[in-house]
Amino acid sequence: MKRFFKIASAVLLLASSSIALNAQTNPADESWELAKKQAQKEKKLIFVDLYFTGCMPCAQMDKEVFPDPKVAAVLSKDFVTFKSDILKEEIGKKLCMKYGVTGFPTFLFMNADGKVIDIAGGFQNVEQFTALLQNAKDAAKKGIFKKYSPQINEKEYPDFYVQAYMANKRNVPFDVIDTYLKSKDATDEVSFVIVTGLRVGKQYDDSFLFSSKKFAQDYGRWNVTTHVFGILQRKKKEFEKKNDLKGFQELVNDSKELYTPEEFTKYSGILLKDFGVEKVVTNPYTLQK
Incomplete structure (x- = not known):
């Protein structure tokens, strides 16, 4: 696909230039800065694809969607595109940390200053992805951006969160997370990405559901709907114990406006x-021959 910046690969291709830079001479952060500078120079938006090798929907996007003429034309005209393998490249890990990414592929739509227009993820067919690109262009023209700060600053985050993403040390004791969150505003950016990025559950489920619509407006639907679905899966067990199907249906319906009609169905x-x-799990080792 045209003009994908491949960080920490053999070369970095600058789309409108004939210059090829060896990635080994350009640290990952520098490559990200080059992408932003190009977007500023060409007055374009930035599209970021966060993926990893072996991710099936990521590969499906590469094969079926990005090469499509309609998609390629929009990306070529209006976006500087930037691609990072989040398991191999530091900038990919930093971007995942910044936005509390947990599912792949994840797509970031930004302006040249690093302001987030939208975040989306999962496999999107050509029509769906083209709509995402158009919506990003429309929102940028109107100056509508999410609340994320434009820069990545590791000092803004507690060490346990940085280590979870940068060193894959994700088994953080709940009391450590809880102590930090209780000292902060639950609606600010760092608290939000800690809850969604580390999938903090149960004790924070009700407050997250209460604020979910505001979170979706401030930080984008993708992380919010993913986390809400996890919450509702946990809530289902509670309602099943009470045999309260009606109550659970009402709770599920409360989240309806977070999703598109197709997603909600x-x-x-x-x-x-x-x-x-009752879910019956059979132990294969107990089966008689």
Whole structure:
């Protein structure tokens, strides 16, 4: 695909230039800065693809969507594109940390100053992805951006969170997270990405659901809907114990406006399926021959 910056690969290709820079001479952070500088120079937006080798929907995007003429034309005209393998490249890990990314692929839509227009993820077909690009262009023209600060500053985050993303030390004791969150505003950016990025559950579920619509407006639907779905899966067990299908349906419906109609049909179907049906797990080692 044209004009994808491949960080820490053999070369870094600058789309509108014939210059090829050896990535080994350009640290990952410098390569990211080059992408932003190009976007500023060409007055374009930035599209970031966060992926990892072996991710099936990531590979499907590479094969079926990015090369499509309609998609390629929009990206070529209006975006500087930037691609990073989050398991191999430091800048990918930093971007995941910054935005509390947990699923892949994740797509970031930004302006040249690093202000986030939107975040999306998962496999998107050509029509869906083209719509995302158009929506990003429209929002940028209107000056509508998310609340994320434009720069990546590791000092803004507690050490346990930095280590979770940069060193893959994700088994953080809940009391450590809880102590930090209780000392901060629950609605600020760092608190939000800690809760969603580390998938903090149960004790923070109700407050997150209460603020979910505001979070979606401030930080984008992708991280919010992903986390809400996890919360509702946990809540399902509580409602099953009370045999309260009606109550659970009402809770699920409360989150409806967070999702597109297609998404809500899919996820509500998953959540409501087999409500109260005992899940029987057979141990294969106990089966008689």
